[in-house]
Amino acid sequence: MRRYELAAFLRSRRERISPEQVGLPRGRRRRTPGLRREEVAQLSAVGVTWYTWLEQARDIQVSPQVLGALAGALLLDPTERAHLFALAGRADPHPEAPDAAVTPALRAILDQLEPVPAAVQNARFDFLAHNRTFGHLFRDLDALPREDRNSLWLAFTDEAFRSAVTDLSELLPLLTGKLRAARAEHLADPAWKRLVQRLEEASPEFREIWARHDVVAPGGRTKLIRNAHVGLLRFEHTNLWLGPGG
Numbered sequence: 001m002r003r004y005e006l007a008a009f010l011r012s013r014r015e016r017i018s019p020e021q022v023g024l025p026r027g028r029r030r031r032t033p034g035l036r037r038e039e040v041a042q043l044s045a046v047g048v049t050w051y052t053w054l055e056q057a058r059d060i061q062v063s064p065q066v067l068g069a070l071a072g073a074l075l076l077d078p079t080e081r082a083h084l085f086a087l088a089g090r091a092d093p094h095p096e097a098p099d100a101a102v103t104p105a106l107r108a109i110l111d112q113l114e115p116v117p118a119a120v121q122n123a124r125f126d127f128l129a130h131n132r133t134f135g136h137l138f139r140d141l142d143a144l145p146r147e148d149r150n151s152l153w154l155a156f157t158d159e160a161f162r163s164a165v166t167d168l169s170e171l172l173p174l175l176t177g178k179l180r181a182a183r184a185e186h187l188a189d190p191a192w193k194r195l196v197q198r199l200e201e202a203s204p205e206f207r208e209i210w211a212r213h214d215v216v217a218p219g220g221r222t223k224l225i226r227n228a229h230v231g232l233l234r235f236e237h238t239n240l241w242l243g244p245g246g
Contacts, residue, residue, distance in 0.1 A: 006087040007057040013074040014040050014055075021075065021143065043073035064090050075146050093190075102129045106242075110134075117235070120242075123182040124195055125151035125175065137225060137233075138164040150195065152179055156203040166224040166232075176209045177216030 015034035019026045024039055035043075041051040046066055053060050067088055071081040085092040102120055110118050110131040117134035119127055127141060127149040135141045139160035141149055148154070152175050154161035155168070165171055179196075186192045199206040220238045227233050 002087055002089060003057040003059065006084075007055045009084065009087060010040075010055050010070070010074070013076065013080065017075060022073070022145065023143070040070070040073055044069040046070075062088050062090070064093050068093070072145065072147060077146070121151065123186070124192060125179065127151070136229070137227060139228075151175055152195070152199060152206070153202075156199060156206045160228070164226050164228065166226055172205065173209050173212075173214065174216055176206065177214045178218060180210070180213065181215035181217065 014037070015032075017034050019030075019035060019039065022035070022039075022043060024035075030036075037052055037055060038048045041048040044051070044066065046069065050060065054062065064085070067085055067090055071084055074080075076084060082092065106120065107129055110120070110129060114131055115133050117131065117137045119130035119134045121127055130141060138154070139158065144158075148158070155165065155172055155175055162168055183192055183196070196210070200210065218239055220236065223235045223237050225233045225235065
């Protein structure tokens with residue numbers, strides 16, 4: 001029963017994702033809703049036959065590392081990721097608690113703020129939710145994998161995001177200092193460790209600023225953003241805290 005539930009869950013998650021969401025071309029002859037099995041296998045770096053057997057509820061073994069790769073390829077949120085590991089009968093080496101801050105009511109508020117750009121972030125600067133305007137303010141956030149929707153990751157590694165920022169040399173130390181200050185309460189948290197490790201591996205610029213050990217307090221500021229569609233925009237950035245950072 002567990003294998004059949006796992007197979008059905010994988011199919012349902014695969015069929016809800018468009019190729020564009022994960023950077024793949026749609027192509028002309030696509031009869032399958034969402035992604036094809038071979039595309040999920042490619043994104044997860046696993047064999048097509050092996051993944052097909054998994055969706056066929058075959059009795060095969062699957063490692064936590066492969067489950068993590070599948071969770072990333074299928075853009076699973078923390079609740080879905082936990083469900084995937086539970087169905088596979090494996091312990092998640094990097095569990096993430098669902099963020100209770102993003103309630104349906106809060107999502108409705110984000111939408112009602114249109115056309116003012118608004119987003120919800122956690123203490124790690126992950127984008128947990130945003131309205132349509134914010135989703136296109138710096139770059140198309142919805143086109144990114146979930147793990148890349150993070151202010152620091154984008155500021156240090158994403159050229160489209162960096163091009164929209166008019167004060168990048170000021171922003172990078174500011175964000176890094178805020179991250180280090182917030183991290184003091186999460187030193188043992190695997191998600192925080194992974195973020196810093198990813199940034200250190202991907203960006204020499206981040207490594208140099210991170211090594212300074214500067215800390216910066218949270219706060220708002222004036223932002224000038226060079227939007228690719230409408231040109232230069234000016235905003236007063238304000239933070240509203242919903243509860244303890246995750």
